[in-house]
Amino acid sequence: MPLTESPVETLKPTRRTMARISSGTFPVSRGYRLRQMLYNPWSIPRYPNNASWTGGIELDGLDETGLVGSDETPDVIIPPMPFDDAPVYADTIDLSAVALHQVWGGLLTPENIAAQVHTNDIRYHAWVAAMKVVEQDRQSRKERTPRERPLLDATMDQFFVELSLALLDLCPGPVIVFVDPRLHDNAAAMVDRARHLVALFDKANLPATEDGIRAAAVLTEEYSIQTNLSLVSCLPHAAACIEAGAKMVTMSVGGILEWYEQQQKPVPKLTVDHPGIEMIQTCVSYILLNKLNATLMTADIRNWTELKQLSGIGGAALTEKQLDQIPMRTLTTWFPRSNDTSRSTINARAAPYPTRYLESKPGFLMSLLPANCRSLVSAVLYVRLGQMKVWMEEIEAVVKDELKHRIKLAKMDVIGMYRCKSWVRRRASKDADGKKSSMGGLSRRSSSSSLASNASVSDSDHLEKPRSSSDCKGTATPLVEGVDYF
Known part of the structure; x- marks a missing residue:
C-alpha cells in the first residue's frame, strides 16, 4: 500500500509537517501523491487569505504548479512541490x-x-x-x-x-x-x-x-x-x-x-x-x-x-x-x-x-x-x-565447469570414434565373447554394426575413447597438450 501520513490535529502546517510532505523518496507515483493532496482534507494545508507559510514563502493564491483554491474553499492553497x-x-x-x-x-x-x-x-x-x-x-x-x-x-x-x-x-x-x-x-x-x-x-x-x-x-x-x-x-x-x-x-x-x-x-x-x-x-x-x-x-x-x-x-x-x-x-x-x-x-x-x-x-x-x-x-x-x-x-x-563440458563435447566426434579399427575390433571381440551363446554366431562385422547403431543409447562410461588420433580418420582435432585453455 502507498505510504500515507496520519491525520494531524490542526490543518495549519508547521515547519516540521511541511518538511515531511515536501521531502523524501516514496514508492508512490507523482499522480497519486497529487491526488492525495487534493482530495485528503487533512493533507491539504490551509491558510488564511493572503497569509504566508511559516517557512517564509509568500502564498498569494497561486503556487508554482499553477493551482489555486476553488470558490468554495478560497483558503486552500497547494504549496510548491518540486518533485x-x-x-x-x-x-x-x-x-x-x-x-x-x-x-x-x-x-x-x-x-x-x-x-x-x-x-x-x-x-x-x-x-x-x-x-x-x-x-x-x-x-x-x-x-x-x-x-x-x-x-x-x-x-x-x-x-x-x-x-x-x-x-x-x-x-x-x-x-x-x-x-x-x-x-x-x-x-x-x-x-x-x-x-x-x-x-x-x-x-x-x-x-x-x-x-x-x-x-x-x-x-x-x-x-x-x-x-x-x-x-x-x-x-x-x-x-x-x-x-x-x-x-x-x-x-x-x-x-x-x-x-x-x-x-x-x-x-x-x-x-x-x-x-x-x-x-x-x-x-x-x-x-x-x-x-x-x-x-x-x-x-x-x-x-x-x-x-x-x-x-x-x-x-x-x-x-x-x-x-x-x-x-x-x-x-x-x-x-x-x-x-x-x-x-x-x-x-x-x-x-x-x-x-x-x-x-x-x-x-x-x-x-x-x-x-x-x-x-x-x-x-x-x-x-x-x-x-x-x-x-x-x-x-x-560454474562458468569454468560449463566450459570444460563444452570443450569435451566439441572435441568428441562419435562417428570418427567408431571408425578407429583397432578400437572397434577390441570392443567387438569383447562383445562377441560375452554374447556368443545368445547371438548364435553373428559375424564380427555385424556385431560392430550393432554397436555403432546403438551408440546413442549406450552409457558414456563404457565407451573407451581412443588415446591417439593417428589411428582414427575423420575425428575432430584433439585437445593440444601444453595449451592453457583456462
Missing part, C-alpha cells in the same frame, strides 16, 4: 520478477549473480556462453587467427553479455554491467575489459577505487564510454568520481549507515539528522547545486525508512523482495527547496567545486581524503571488494 520520478533498477537477475514489475533498468552485480548462478535459468546462459566461445575458438583455429582472450575470460564476458541481453529484453532503460572487481587495482585492465563490453552495454560499472576512478576518466575522455562508479561513500569521494567523468555514482546506503552506527553510541535514530543520511543527502545536494551532469543512485537499501529520508536521488536499485512491496513502477522523489537551511545543504554549498583530487600523483588520491572519509572508504569499499572476490570465484567455477 520528479526516480527510475527503479532491478538489483536481481530473476527474469520473472523483472518482467512482472516492469522496472526501468537492470543492475548486474557479483552478489545477485552468485545468488542464482546454480539455478537452471542462469546456468542455461552459462551453457550458451561456453558454446559460443568454443565455436568461435574452433573457427579462429581453422582460419589460423590468434586468439584474442583466454577462453575462460572470454566465456565470463560472454556470460555477462547473455545475462544483460536477457535483461535488456525486459527493461526499456539501460543495463549496468560490472567490470571484474578483482581488477580494482589495475586501471589498464579495467579499461580493456570495459572496452571489450562497450559494444553491447550502455554503461560499465567500475569499483570506485583510485584505479577505478582513473579508468573512468580514460573511458570517458578517450572512448566516450559512460561509466558508473560504485561503492562511493562520502562527499570528497563522490566529487572525485564525478570529476573523472562518471555518469552515475552509486552509494551503498546500508554500508554507510552501518559504519556511522558503529561509530556512535547510542545508535542515532533513523531521521534526516542521522549522520549517514546527512552524508548521502550532502552528495545529492552537491550534484544539484552545482548542476553536474551526473546522477546519484542508491543501492543496498535495508528498509523503506532509509529511502524515505533522502530527497532528489537519481535512481534506486531494489532487490526482488523490495520490488514486491511497491505498487508503482517508479519512485517519487522530492527535491529540497531553494531556501533549504539543512546541514546537508549547507555542507554541499561549502564544499569546493571543482576539486584538485585528480591532479594528485597515482597512488596518492585516497590519501588526500580527510581521515574520517578514509576510514569510511575502507569500511564500505574495500570490505565489499573482498566479498565480491568470493562471489566472483563462485561464478567463475
Whole structure:
C-alpha cells in the first residue's frame, strides 16, 4: 500500500509537517501523491487569505504548479512541490520478477549473480556462453587467427553479455554491467575489459577505487564510454568520481549507515539528522547545486525508512523482495527547496567545486581524503571488494565447469570414434565373447554394426575413447597438450 501520513490535529502546517510532505523518496507515483493532496482534507494545508507559510514563502493564491483554491474553499492553497520520478533498477537477475514489475533498468552485480548462478535459468546462459566461445575458438583455429582472450575470460564476458541481453529484453532503460572487481587495482585492465563490453552495454560499472576512478576518466575522455562508479561513500569521494567523468555514482546506503552506527553510541535514530543520511543527502545536494551532469543512485537499501529520508536521488536499485512491496513502477522523489537551511545543504554549498583530487600523483588520491572519509572508504569499499572476490570465484567455477563440458563435447566426434579399427575390433571381440551363446554366431562385422547403431543409447562410461588420433580418420582435432585453455 502507498505510504500515507496520519491525520494531524490542526490543518495549519508547521515547519516540521511541511518538511515531511515536501521531502523524501516514496514508492508512490507523482499522480497519486497529487491526488492525495487534493482530495485528503487533512493533507491539504490551509491558510488564511493572503497569509504566508511559516517557512517564509509568500502564498498569494497561486503556487508554482499553477493551482489555486476553488470558490468554495478560497483558503486552500497547494504549496510548491518540486518533485520528479526516480527510475527503479532491478538489483536481481530473476527474469520473472523483472518482467512482472516492469522496472526501468537492470543492475548486474557479483552478489545477485552468485545468488542464482546454480539455478537452471542462469546456468542455461552459462551453457550458451561456453558454446559460443568454443565455436568461435574452433573457427579462429581453422582460419589460423590468434586468439584474442583466454577462453575462460572470454566465456565470463560472454556470460555477462547473455545475462544483460536477457535483461535488456525486459527493461526499456539501460543495463549496468560490472567490470571484474578483482581488477580494482589495475586501471589498464579495467579499461580493456570495459572496452571489450562497450559494444553491447550502455554503461560499465567500475569499483570506485583510485584505479577505478582513473579508468573512468580514460573511458570517458578517450572512448566516450559512460561509466558508473560504485561503492562511493562520502562527499570528497563522490566529487572525485564525478570529476573523472562518471555518469552515475552509486552509494551503498546500508554500508554507510552501518559504519556511522558503529561509530556512535547510542545508535542515532533513523531521521534526516542521522549522520549517514546527512552524508548521502550532502552528495545529492552537491550534484544539484552545482548542476553536474551526473546522477546519484542508491543501492543496498535495508528498509523503506532509509529511502524515505533522502530527497532528489537519481535512481534506486531494489532487490526482488523490495520490488514486491511497491505498487508503482517508479519512485517519487522530492527535491529540497531553494531556501533549504539543512546541514546537508549547507555542507554541499561549502564544499569546493571543482576539486584538485585528480591532479594528485597515482597512488596518492585516497590519501588526500580527510581521515574520517578514509576510514569510511575502507569500511564500505574495500570490505565489499573482498566479498565480491568470493562471489566472483563462485561464478567463475560454474562458468569454468560449463566450459570444460563444452570443450569435451566439441572435441568428441562419435562417428570418427567408431571408425578407429583397432578400437572397434577390441570392443567387438569383447562383445562377441560375452554374447556368443545368445547371438548364435553373428559375424564380427555385424556385431560392430550393432554397436555403432546403438551408440546413442549406450552409457558414456563404457565407451573407451581412443588415446591417439593417428589411428582414427575423420575425428575432430584433439585437445593440444601444453595449451592453457583456462
